[in-house]
Amino acid sequence: MAKHKTPLLDQLESGPWPSFVSDLKQEAESRSKNEKGIEFQIPVDVCEDLLGVLELSFKHGRTHWKHGGIVGVFGYGGGVIGRYCDQPEMFPGVAHFHTMRVSQPAGKFYTTKYLRDICDLWEMRGSGITNMHGSTGDIIFLGTTTPQLEEIFWELGHNLNQDLGGSGSNLRTPSDCVGQARCEWACYDTQAICHDLTVEYQDELHRPAFPYKFKFKFDGCPNCCVASIARADLSFIGTWRDDIGIDQEAVAAYVGGELPPNGGSHAGRDWGPFDIQKEVIDLCPTKCMWLEDKKLMIDNRECTRCMHCINVMPRALRIGNDRGCSIFAGAKAPILDGAQMGSLIVPFIKVEEPYDEIKETVIEPIWDWWMEEGKNRERLGELMKRQGFQKLLEVTGFKPDPRMVQEPRHNPYIFWKEDEVEGGFQRDVNEFRKYHQR
């Protein structure tokens, strides 16, 4: 018998898509039966009360969670988000319902052993409800009480060799695409650099020293499966500088209809026979491809590596061999000053362990500038807008490059610096007046 009636939520149990309501109910039931005799460290009816408070929100059209409050584990300023219910008398099981962010492994591969260990810990010391995963990438433990925070952190560190992720004005847990682990298009090892930087910058991740949040995301190619260009303060997008590899026999097989275009992704509709001219050559944004004696030719110097041709003919075309990444700075969602896409600051850099060039010439100079000049709750992209892209060049020392802009400036209002103008700004007005009457 459910503790709270949930007539509105119950309507989300039908329909084909997995129902989170059914899942919450099964967890509530599992806790109430407690067949394994677990010594639950937070209220046994936490899931029932979670359903109850959610039902109330469905009824009221408003959330029933209060602001965080300062909770955390000793010595860390991130990884735990305090959460309290605004109807604790009605729902005592979720009166304290803090979130813990658990730093996910790069690539989000798991063994069942690890997941079971995580589940056992969270079932006993928390609500048993997770997010797999949060938007930034962490494993999210959703709902525990203050006394359990240190206990969970202890068990994570001592028994699972596992740390918390970032929250607040910290480096947030970096995340990456599947990369070379299972993708033929990854131009660098996204997992390796994601893990390396996460470990290298643990201090920045756990102890708030930044004006606001800061995100790294690693996309292995310009298809951008982790959306780094839209949401990472520093976005690393794989690319290459040499030629696309061509297997002309496979090109012919696509043209002849023996291979399905785009890896079979359009099989749900009859689009007619594959037309390489219409579907590849004419859609190339730089028109750098053509057919010659049934052979596909590419003027690689004009290619901007948009991935379309490679996506359409994965067995015929391959990313180049001189691989690295482009780095974009300043992406963010709209809060506060409107959404920003990442802007290209490094057209090409090699991505090789131990990544010193990336750390020393890109990340750290940018952090120094942002920590010095950034206002409270100002993301890197907003600082770039406020102080200008040229300031970013100044602090990193990168040379201006036409690749960094969509087009040159629209106005001539150049802020010339004194040392850029011959003779400087100090002049003698009396000397001037000898030739120009007042």
Place this chain on the structure above:
Amino acid sequence: MAFVSSGYNPQKPMENRITDIGPRHFEEFYPPVVKKNKGKWLYHEILEPGVLVHVSETGDELYTVRVGGCRLMSVTHIREICEIADKYCDGHLRFTTRNNIEFLVASKDKVEPLKKDLASRKFAGGSFKFPIGGTGAGVTNIIHTQGWIHCHTPATDASGPVKATMDVLFDDFQDMRLPAQLRVSLACCLNMCGAVHCSDIAILGYHRKPPMLDHEYLDKMCEIPLAIAACPTAAIKPAKVELADGTKINSVAVNEPRCMFCGNCYTMCPAMPLADDVGDGIVIMVGGKVSNRISAPKFSKVVVAFLPNEMPRWPSTTACIKKIVEAYSAGANKYERVGEWAERIGWERFFEKCELEFTHHLIDDFRDPAYYTWRQTSQFKF
């Protein structure tokens, strides 16, 4: 419920403390076939919706069966995932950025039994536990935020509208009939911890009423200067307020016409709540993308300024999304994303095709970038 110590001693928090070890190393979790073939993959193919094969230069093959997952997931459910992965995948699996679960097997003969098992599992309420799909030119899982399950600033729920929307779009999760992939995302307020601003279709929770002022508590609960500084439109200023009992206190005043309802003040000051059952609802944004394929990444554009929160199934929102998906499916060329289609036919045509009303709310008036969205050419369509 006796307290069980982990070993942590609150009297000596630094004793044997382990910190800053980071996440587990990814290589611990690779299936053997991935470890062996990392960086050697030659090509992939989607064999059917939800089933991929990746082929390595070593000749090895890796089959992936992708299933939709709720981002909100219980340990009971995760253990069921583990049970399946133990049975078919030698104890390995992965999650995708979009909350899908991928079961990985190294030989083709394991695919059919795995698929059959996955498809057969249902929750008590009747929904699939592990629907197979989410690949290619279709709709994949919706990435989303917390909503009413756990957040203090949402203007709508997250899991609820996502479930309702995926039920409506379910056929396209299991099919690949669309002109290109279609990414739907939901953020329950414009903080957008889900970064939905570059999605083909974005569902965004939005407040429409300025904050209420809990004067009596404001100065006690908040740092007034921080609340003032938090406002992106400088709509908040300090104010002396006289309470009913005659006491004069420090508080703030809000210049209401200037409020853009972002809730940033509430984030800094809990005595300024915005949530409202009638004021809050959903904005639909369309045409964004993050891929650099063919055209540059794009922001999503607001095409419906407001739809009410209709619990539990948000029918106006799901109907609107369905209408946009169908118009896109009928009108776009092969490989064309929603935003590319809208730009090719023109946004005036987009509203016509999607049967959406164009209102003054849809014309940008927020700062400099607004100008770049107005039409500065005589080229337009009647």
